[in-house]
Amino acid sequence: MKRLDQVLAADGVNAELELVIKDVMVACKDIAYKLGQGELAGILGATEDENVQGETQKMLDVISNDLLKDILVANPYVRGVGSEEEDYTIAGHADGKYLVTFDPLDGSSNIDVNLSVGTIFSVLEAQDDQSGDNQEVFLQNGRKQVAAGYVLYGPSSLLVMTTGNGVNLFTLDTNIGEFVLTKEALQIPEDTAEFAINMSNQRFWEPEMKQYIDDCLLGEEGPLGKRYNMRWVASMVAEVHRILIRGGIFMYPYDNRDPSKAGKLRLMYEGNPMSMIVEQAGGASSTGRMDIMDVAPQGIHDRVPVVLGSKNEVAKVVAYHTK
Numbered sequence: 001m002k003r004l005d006q007v008l009a010a011d012g013v014n015a016e017l018e019l020v021i022k023d024v025m026v027a028c029k030d031i032a033y034k035l036g037q038g039e040l041a042g043i044l045g046a047t048e049d050e051n052v053q054g055e056t057q058k059m060l061d062v063i064s065n066d067l068l069k070d071i072l073v074a075n076p077y078v079r080g081v082g083s084e085e086e087d088y089t090i091a092g093h094a095d096g097k098y099l100v101t102f103d104p105l106d107g108s109s110n111i112d113v114n115l116s117v118g119t120i121f122s123v124l125e126a127q128d129d130q131s132g133d134n135q136e137v138f139l140q141n142g143r144k145q146v147a148a149g150y151v152l153y154g155p156s157s158l159l160v161m162t163t164g165n166g167v168n169l170f171t172l173d174t175n176i177g178e179f180v181l182t183k184e185a186l187q188i189p190e191d192t193a194e195f196a197i198n199m200s201n202q203r204f205w206e207p208e209m210k211q212y213i214d215d216c217l218l219g220e221e222g223p224l225g226k227r228y229n230m231r232w233v234a235s236m237v238a239e240v241h242r243i244l245i246r247g248g249i250f251m252y253p254y255d256n257r258d259p260s261k262a263g264k265l266r267l268m269y270e271g272n273p274m275s276m277i278v279e280q281a282g283g284a285s286s287t288g289r290m291d292i293m294d295v296a297p298q299g300i301h302d303r304v305p306v307v308l309g310s311k312n313e314v315a316k317v318v319a320y321h322t323k
């Protein structure tokens with residue numbers, strides 16, 4: 001069995017980036033342990049606080065955020081960090097080469113019901129000599145990512161990651177406390193008849209997305225000519241993982257409730273890292289009109305409409321939006 005560090009070395013990942021990724025995993029192993037303890041550790045439930053997105057924070061959102069933030073700002077190769085749970089980016093080391101953004105606990109509405117949640121991370125290179133508490137250094141498009149990954153805390157804890165050389169899957173071996181390689185070079189099937197979307201938001205979507213879903217529901221008799229199945233875990237990590245394993249399409253589209261109209265998900269913590277993973281596994285990822293990784297971020301907490309998964313199905317959704 002190959003350990004994570006052996007795989008990174010074989011992929012030609014430099015020692016500094018390897019140490020950054022390993023520190024992310026130190027925090028994730030701690031998060032996995034705490035999630036496993038659940039009620040026993042007395043850390044389930046909500047805090048009194050809201051994050052910058054106006055969402056109530058769960059206790060585990062805060063704990064996971066602190067674990068990642070503390071270990072990364074102490075890493076000599078990290079210039080700064082940006083988190084879904086922090087208002088501003090935080091400086092690390094002035095000569096650190098890397099910037100790390102993360103969603104410490106994605107899908108955290110699932111914690112209290114003991115369902116799957118995950119951590120999502122993305123690594124960029126710091127482009128100039130500015131400090132990591134200046135958010136401008138983070139505002140690079142997704143194509144600039146040098147690594148992206150997620151840890152899914154499910155029946156087993158899994159790491160899925162890419163450094164631009166395909167996507168590997170690691171399983172946390174709790175006996176030795178290490179992520180070991182369990183699947184190499186994941187490839188998303190190009191076609192699918194399984195979609196994932198929160199249907200209760202239908203009236204807030206654009207007509208193009210409504211039309212696509214209406215056509216899916218028509219099954220064999222409709223213009224798409226096949227019978228669709230639907231899944232919605234309300235945990236993007238679990239959703240993307242299912243798609244990596246058996247194909248599918250995941251959508252959190254344009255939504256007219258939010259002033260940005262961009263739906264719920266965030267470009268730097270969710271859209272970009274998941275897009276890099278999906279593209280590296282042969283899938284596709286779009287806003288409906290352009291590739292997510294080509295979107296130029298204006299702010300660290302920007303939101304983005306997300307359509308990702310099996311290549312040919314994503315192309316169909318894009319065709320609905322661009323015809």
Ligand code: AHM
Nearest residue numbers: 105106107108109198234235236237
């Ligand atoms: P979070 O980062 O606050 O947990 O929100 C992101 C999550 C995604 O994991 C999931 O796809 C989506 O929110 C579910 O949203 P909804 O509750 O609207 O179905």
Ligand code: MG
Nearest residue numbers: 103106107270
């Ligand atoms: Mg999230």
